[in-house]
Amino acid sequence: MPSLPMKPSIGTPDALAADVTRVLAPNPSAMTYWGTNTYLVGQNSLVVIDPGPNNAAHLKALLAAIDGRQVAAIAVTHSHLDHSPLAPILADEVGTKVWGYGTSSAGRSARMATLAATSNVAGGEGVDLDFTPDMYLADNADITWPDGTLTALHTPGHFCNHLSFRFGDTLFSGDHVMGWASTLISPPDGDLTQYRASLRRLQNIGLSRFYPGHGAPIDSPETTLTALLAHRKHREAQIFAALTATPQSVTEITAKAYHDTPPTLLFAAARNAFAHLIDLYDNNEIFCENPLDISSRFSRK
Numbered sequence: 001m002p003s004l005p006m007k008p009s010i011g012t013p014d015a016l017a018a019d020v021t022r023v024l025a026p027n028p029s030a031m032t033y034w035g036t037n038t039y040l041v042g043q044n045s046l047v048v049i050d051p052g053p054n055n056a057a058h059l060k061a062l063l064a065a066i067d068g069r070q071v072a073a074i075a076v077t078h079s080h081l082d083h084s085p086l087a088p089i090l091a092d093e094v095g096t097k098v099w100g101y102g103t104s105s106a107g108r109s110a111r112m113a114t115l116a117a118t119s120n121v122a123g124g125e126g127v128d129l130d131f132t133p134d135m136y137l138a139d140n141a142d143i144t145w146p147d148g149t150l151t152a153l154h155t156p157g158h159f160c161n162h163l164s165f166r167f168g169d170t171l172f173s174g175d176h177v178m179g180w181a182s183t184l185i186s187p188p189d190g191d192l193t194q195y196r197a198s199l200r201r202l203q204n205i206g207l208s209r210f211y212p213g214h215g216a217p218i219d220s221p222e223t224t225l226t227a228l229l230a231h232r233k234h235r236e237a238q239i240f241a242a243l244t245a246t247p248q249s250v251t252e253i254t255a256k257a258y259h260d261t262p263p264t265l266l267f268a269a270a271r272n273a274f275a276h277l278i279d280l281y282d283n284n285e286i287f288c289e290n291p292l293d294i295s296s297r298f299s300r301k
Contacts, residue, residue: 007034011061016217019043019147020170023065025052027082030264031126033180033214036082038062039172042147045070049150049165049172050077050213051086059086063093072145075152076100077174077213078162079131091134099143100133100161101152104189107160111282112188119293121188121274137163155202157195158183169208177202177224179215182231186271192279196232199225232276239276240286240300247289247297250274 007024008014014022025036036052040062046069052058071094076084079100087098101107104127108116115121137143139154143165151166155176165172175183176198185192203225210218218224235257242248242256250270258269277298280286289297 010035011057013040013065016211017170020167020211021065022211023058023061025058025082026055027053027058031184031268032082033178035214037211037213037215039211040065041150041167041172042069042072042145045072045146047072047143047145047148047150048074048090050075050083050174051090053082054085054089059089059093062086062090066094071096073135073143074098075137075143075150075163075165075172076131076133077164077172077176078159079104079128080159080175081126081128083174083213084128084131087131097134099135099137099152100131101137101154101163102133102161104129104131104161107154107156107162108188109156109160109191109194111193111278112160112191115278115292116188119291121294127189153201155198157191157198158185159189160191160194162198164202166207169206171202171207171210171221173202173210173218174213177210177212177218177221177228179210179212179218181215182228184268184271185275186268187275187278190271190275192232192275193282195275196229199229235272236276236280239273240280243286243298243300245300247287247299249297250277250294253277253298 010024010026021040023038027035038052039049041047074087074091076087091098137152141152143150153164155162155164158175207221210221238257242253254270254273261269281288287299
């Protein structure tokens with residue numbers, strides 16, 4: 001993972017490139033690190049990416065950073081509560097529309113759609129259930145405005161409706177690739193199979209820098225993508241090693257595979273472990289006491 005520089009100041013515009021400005025939201029936490037990065041893309045006219053949480057101070061900071069310039073669009077990477085709720089409020093303030101992939105269930109794989117419909121796997125960690133974009137962006141669709149073009153890439157995994165936005169040879173990677181840690185994958189909103197496929201999609205397409213939803217810019221995208229895939233492979237091996245011929249719960253497996261994880265993050269670790277167990281089960285590598293559910297018990301074949 002990349003080294004982490006000093007934390008930027010909350011609410012202060014930070015020019016990361018001639019046409020990319022970051023404004024950090026005041027929502028630091030164990031899951032958001034410094035807080036959510038909102039990006040203003042362009043110079044004379046703008047696209048705002050991920051306005052962030054519904055926070056009056058952050059809205060004021062964004063309006064000050066926009067400073068009366070035209071906002072051609074507001075683009076949302078995904079509908080978690082730390083990324084999307086301020087979008088319609090800011091859109092009303094500046095007279096523009098909100099663009100996104102779809103509602104908070106859009107983009108689910110068949111496996112996760114079935115899981116959501118037939119099990120007690122609630123998921124829903126911080127989901128903006130009210131999110132509905134004004135404008136729907138299909139995979140590879142463009143937002144074009146006087147200062148440039150953003151190309152939407154559907155990169156599900158962390159969240160089913162997750163988009164990354166290509167801008168020249170850079171990428172606004174949302175929570176798919178973050179600048180401080182690997183991402184949470186929490187079924188049925190998150191899907192490990194989709195996540196790996198999305199990481200591989202971004203490899204070898206000539207990107208020089210990632211601007212993530214949390215943390216610092218990433219100047220070695222290929223190295224980071226390779227490391228994230230290797231991390232998931234390593235974690236999969238740890239989870240598989242924790243399995244025995246005797247069925248165990250997700251909690252029991254998590255305690256073994258994530259033995260060095262701080263207690264405050266064990267809930268998130270359990271969701272990640274469950275995502276891996278679903279992937280292993282779907283690949284016919286382990287047994288599951290049917291039906292597949294967060295309360296199921298898993299064992300080796």
